[in-house]
Amino acid sequence: MAKKCADRRTFDRKMSARLVAVAVLLAAAVAAEEAATPEVSYEHFRLLRVQVADKEQMAAVFRLSMELDGVQLWATHNMSTQLDLLVAPTAWTNITTELNQSGIKYSIIIENLQDSIRNENPPMEPEEEEWENRSGHRLTWKRYHHYKDIESYVDYLANTYPEICQMEVIGQTSEGRPLKVLKISTGGAAKPAVWIDGGIHAREWIAPATVTYLLLQLVEFRHDHPWLIDDLDWYVLPVVNPDGYEYSHTTDRLWRKTRSAGDGQCVGVDANRNFDSHWLEVGASSDPCSSIYAGSRPFSEPETKAMTDFILSRRDEIKVYLTLHSYGQMWLVPWGYKADKPDDYYDMYVLAEQGVEALERVRNTDYLLGTADELIYTSSGGSDDWAKEKAGIKYAYTVELPDTGRYGFVLPAAHIELVGQEVWEGVKGMMLYFTKNISV
Numbered sequence: 001m002a003k004k005c006a007d008r009r010t011f012d013r014k015m016s017a018r019l020v021a022v023a024v025l026l027a028a029a030v031a032a033e034e035a036a037t038p039e040v041s042y043e044h045f046r047l048l049r050v051q052v053a054d055k056e057q058m059a060a061v062f063r064l065s066m067e068l069d070g071v072q073l074w075a076t077h078n079m080s081t082q083l084d085l086l087v088a089p090t091a092w093t094n095i096t097t098e099l100n101q102s103g104i105k106y107s108i109i110i111e112n113l114q115d116s117i118r119n120e121n122p123p124m125e126p127e128e129e130e131w132e133n134r135s136g137h138r139l140t141w142k143r144y145h146h147y148k149d150i151e152s153y154v155d156y157l158a159n160t161y162p163e164i165c166q167m168e169v170i171g172q173t174s175e176g177r178p179l180k181v182l183k184i185s186t187g188g189a190a191k192p193a194v195w196i197d198g199g200i201h202a203r204e205w206i207a208p209a210t211v212t213y214l215l216l217q218l219v220e221f222r223h224d225h226p227w228l229i230d231d232l233d234w235y236v237l238p239v240v241n242p243d244g245y246e247y248s249h250t251t252d253r254l255w256r257k258t259r260s261a262g263d264g265q266c267v268g269v270d271a272n273r274n275f276d277s278h279w280l281e282v283g284a285s286s287d288p289c290s291s292i293y294a295g296s297r298p299f300s301e302p303e304t305k306a307m308t309d310f311i312l313s314r315r316d317e318i319k320v321y322l323t324l325h326s327y328g329q330m331w332l333v334p335w336g337y338k339a340d341k342p343d344d345y346y347d348m349y350v351l352a353e354q355g356v357e358a359l360e361r362v363r364n365t366d367y368l369l370g371t372a373d374e375l376i377y378t379s380s381g382g383s384d385d386w387a388k389e390k391a392g393i394k395y396a397y398t399v400e401l402p403d404t405g406r407y408g409f410v411l412p413a414a415h416i417e418l419v420g421q422e423v424w425e426g427v428k429g430m431m432l433y434f435t436k437n438i439s440v
Contacts, residue, residue, distance in 0.1 A: 040252040042117060044089045047074065047110035047408055050099065051082055057104050061085070064098055071095050072291070074408055075328050076376045084109065084405050086254075109405050116410040117253050120144070121205075136160065141213055141420060143413045144205045146249055147177065147242045153212060154180045154238065157219050164229060165219060170237075171306025174260040177242040179306050184218050184234040192440050193233040193317040194431065195393075197307070198324040200271045200383060202244030202255045203409045206401050206419055207324040211238040213420030214427060225428065231435045233317065235310075240303055241271050254409065258301050262288045269295040272325075273379065274304045275386035278337040283379025294381050304383075311391050319440050320351075321387040321396040322427070327408055328376065328400040329367045331356050331426075334388045336372035336398075337380035344394060351395055351430055351438070358429025362422045365402065372398070395434075399423065 052058040061083050065073040070091030074084040087095050099106050110116055121144045137156040138149040158167035166183045173179065185191070196214060198207035215236055222229055239245050243259035257268030266289035273284040276298035280286060284294040299305040311318060333348050335341065342348065349369065356367045368375050372382075387396040402419055403411055411419075 037251050039250070040254075042113040042253065045113040046087045046092065046108055047113060047405070048085045048087055048095070048106050049082055049109050049405060050085055051105040051107075052080075053104075057102065058083070060102055061099075061104065064095060068094055068098070075405065077328060077404060079375060080377065082405075084408060086113070110408070110410075113410065116407060119412065120407075120410045121413050139212055139216075141209065141216070141416045144209060144249075144416070147239060147246045150208060150212060150238050151178065151180060151242075153215070154182050157182060157215060161219055164222070168310075170310045171302055173241075173243045173303055174258060174301070175243045177246070179237065179240075179242070179303060181310060182215065182234075182236045184215075184229055184236070186229050190317065191231060191233050192319040192434075193235060193314065194320045194322065195235045195237075195311060195318050195387075196322045196324070196427075197237040197240050197383075199239035199241055199245050200323065201325060202241050202248040202257065203253065204326040204401075205245075205248070205409075206326045206411050206416065208239045208245065209413075209416045210324055210401060210420050210423050211236060213416070214424055216420075217424050227435070228428065228431065232431060235314070235318065237307060240307060242303075244268065244271075256291050257293065258303060260301055262296075264288055266293075269293050269301050271301055271304050272383055273381040274299060274301050275308065275381050275383050275390075277382065277386040277389050278380035281380040282337055283377055284381050292379070298381070307383075308386065308391070311387070311393075315391050315393070318391070318393055319395060320431070320434065321384065321391075321393045322399060323383050323387075323397070324399050324401060324423070326401040326411065327403055327405070329365065329402050329404050330375050330398075330400040331367050331369045332372045332375065332384065332398040332400065333370065334385050334396055336382045336385050337378060339371075339373045339378070341371060342388065348395055348397075351433060352397055354433040355426040355430030359422045359426030362425050363418065365422055376400075399426075 050061050052061060058080055065071050065085060068091055070088030072086045074086050076083050137153045139145060139153045154167055158165045164184055164186055168181050169178045170181050171179045196211060198211035218234060241258050244255055244257055247259055248255040257270050259268050261267060270292045273292055273294035279298040280294045285292045287293060295301060331352050333352055352369055356369050359367060384396045384398045387393045
């Protein structure tokens with residue numbers, strides 16, 4: 001028996017070494033491919049704010065964004081009466097002609113998107129390098145970081161605070177990057193847990209930055225608010241879509257999807273249309289080249305599959321689900337796939353309201369609260385609907401972070417700490433109400 005156990009351990013070590021070697025080779029191949037790919041330029045791309053007067057005009061703008069090459073819908077605001085369109089130089093004449101002929105008003109928010117991209121993320125300063133040497137990690141919340149820095153910060157927290165932090169690799173991405181979840185817990189008797197994730201959409205850089213700011217507060221400043229980890233457990237996945245996130249840093253700043261290889265020439269899936277909740281019913285596409293491609297099937301992406309498997313294995317613990325996105329400054333309550341509200345919508349609304357009110361007290365930043373159907377658009381296959389419908393997590397929300405269009409997805413890094421402070425107060429306010437008023 002001892003000989004068999006020894007043989008088994010030797011086999012396991014060899015298999016682990018082979019898996020590591022495969023992951024390293026895959027990562028090297030991906031890095032070489034990205035290095036050979038020229039960076040996408042958005043020189044002279046404009047961001048338009050379109051004002052629609054009625055549903056007919058709104059439908060016309062949606063149609064134009066789907067039919068005209070070089071026109072992309074970025075966001076909707078004010079109950080969908082305002083829409084932001086990114087317009088390539090080659091499409092400028094076509095889109096403005098169509099809007100003018102339809103009597104639809106518009107204005108230019110960003111004259112040259114590439115200028116905004118150049119100014120978004122400053123290079124690391126000498127004092128930041130010094131900070132890395134002193135603190136043991138690179139994150140400063142003064143700039144947007146590559147995935148390896150975020151991953152290293154999760155490792156740092158797990159290694160530095162092992163009494164409350166446990167890191168678990170829950171899976172790998174299509175390109176071999178690890179998906180790391182950090183559990184924050186003081187242990188002891190079972191407690192209600194909160195799940196937080198960000199970075200489902202690659203280009204929404206403020207989301208992972210804000211999630212790591214929440215980690216900073218939960219772990220490194222835990223003595224300022226000990227009740228948050230005394231009364232609750234936390235599961236945090238800073239970046240759901242590391243491949244896409246990294247690609248948006250190295251090659252295409254506005255990349256949205258994952259980086260899985262499809263059957264044809266188009267790459268990636270919109271991970272927030274890939275969940276098994278009314279998949280591909282509305283607001284999603286079966287076209288692999290679409291930015292809202294839902295995938296070949298629910299959970300076709302290793303990222304969404306790993307995340308949901310992990311959540312389902314802890315569905316009895318997790319009572320609150322928060323996913324951070326940008327942009328628009330909204331706190332969204334299910335459902336996203338239809339206009340009807342859940343039977344317990346009022347309960348969900350009241351809890352979210354505590355978060356929104358606490359958030360707004362920091363800098364008087366206005367957030368809208370309601371369903372996606374009310375505030376932006378209807379879409380299916382989203383993670384928040386899945387969390388509520390399939391995982392049974394009653395309190396499931398999507399938080400759309402700043403801003404409301406001046407910068408859009410290209411929010412300058414100078415805003416990271418400001419947004420982080422607001423969202424932190426919002427999460428605290430919500431969970432204070434939860435611990436005092438909601439029995440589970």
